[in-house]
Amino acid sequence: MPPAPKPGVIPLRPLSVAEILEGSIATMRAHSRTVLGISLGLAVVTETVSTLVTGFFFNSNPSLDKLRDGTTTKVSDVLKAFGDSVAGSGSASLISMLGQIIATAMLTMIVSRSVLGRSVTAGEAWRDSRPRLVRMLGLTLLIPLIGLAIVGLGVMPGVLLALFGSANAGAGLAFLGGTAGGCVAIWLTISLSLSSPALMLEKQGVFASIARSYKLVRGSWWRVFGVQLLAILMAFIITSIVSIPFTVIAQIVSSDNTGGLLAGAGSHIGWAFLIVIGVGAVVGTMFTFPLSAGMAALLYMDQRIRREGLDIELARAAGVDGYAASPSRE
Known part of the structure; x- marks a missing residue:
């Protein structure tokens, strides 16, 4: 049997887990200037804004200053300081999430072109992805909210039992319900998890993309779980390797009393620490953005190849002559 055609970064047939990872890395290599340029640009913007928000918020907050100095004994002040900390961390996380959404959208479009062996500029990727960014934001927020709601429903009976009955029994029931809800x-x-590439590549709405992902994953849950877990582990390893030296440098610089205006004072978060950590985050994100987006997009295509014979459509789109898919894809 002749080998499957490979006009781009993957062969047009059902893929192994290793080929999904290799295809993501191959996309980064083949379009390094575009892929790394997009990732670097978005990482610089998001980390700069996030660092400024974190620095100014935590170093110029009266409630946190009182808590650090030990000059407050009121429960209301402690709660306000806690709320301010959550708000500051949430703002920084939201900024990072927006950058990740834009990067995922643009990089998904690049991966779809690289499968066909076609090049794409950053401007073309932006024009293709821009009309669906609002839907991507909605999708990114909706899925975690659904998960939190499920966990909340699982915990709720135990909480009610603890409030109106036995505290010990309520705590046990809440633990069991939370565990069950977490599994669900x-x-x-x-x-x-394939909703995002479905939304970007099939140009569907939020709920249609959710239904599409559920259909594609059904019957292949463990395989999809394994690939997604691999992507998370790879991103974690890269981030850890990159962050270790920057964390060491940040500790050294921020503890230097001759650091001038950049050094933090007292128990405040020093600007030197934040800046060095931010630079490390930029370097790590520059590689984790395209790796995660690439693996998700290729996993989506692989599921469609297995279930719907997408390889035939891709081969025709790439201009491959004489290509015929086998009757069974499972």
Whole structure:
């Protein structure tokens, strides 16, 4: 049997897990200037804004200053300081999430072109992805909210029992309900994990993309879970390797009393620490963005190849002559 055609970064046939990873890396190599340029640009913007928000918020907050100095004994002040900390961390996380959404959208379009062996500029990727960014934002927020709601429903009976009955029995029931809800939330999150590439590449709405992902993952949950877990582990390893030297440098610089205006004072978060950590985050994100987006997009295509014979459509789109898919894809 002749080998499957390979006009781009993957062969047009059902893929192994290793080929999905290799295809993501191959996309980074083949379009390094575009892929790394997009990732670097978005990482610089998001980390700069996030660092400024974190620095100014935590170093110029009266409630946190009182808590650090030990000059407050009121419960209301402690709660306000806690709320301010959550708000500051949430703002920084939201900024990072927006950057990740834009990067995922643009990089998904690049991966779809690289499968066909075609090049794409950053401007073309932006024009293709821009009309669906709002839907991507909605999708990115909706799926975690669904998971939290499921966990909340699982915990709720135990909480009610603790409030109106036995505290010990309520705590036990809440633990069991939370565990069960967490398992269901993980199952549903993986089932919906292909929603983003479905939204971008099929140009569907949020709920249609969710239904599409559920259909594609059904019957292949463990395989999709394994690939997604591999992507998370790879991103974690890269981030850890990159962050270790920057964390050491940040500790050294921020503890230097001759650091001038950049050095933090007292128990405040020093600007030197934040800046060095931010630079490390930029370097790590520059590689993790395209790796995660690439693996998700290729996993989506692989599921469609296995279930719907997408390889035939891709071969025709790439201009491959004489290509015929086998009757069974499972």
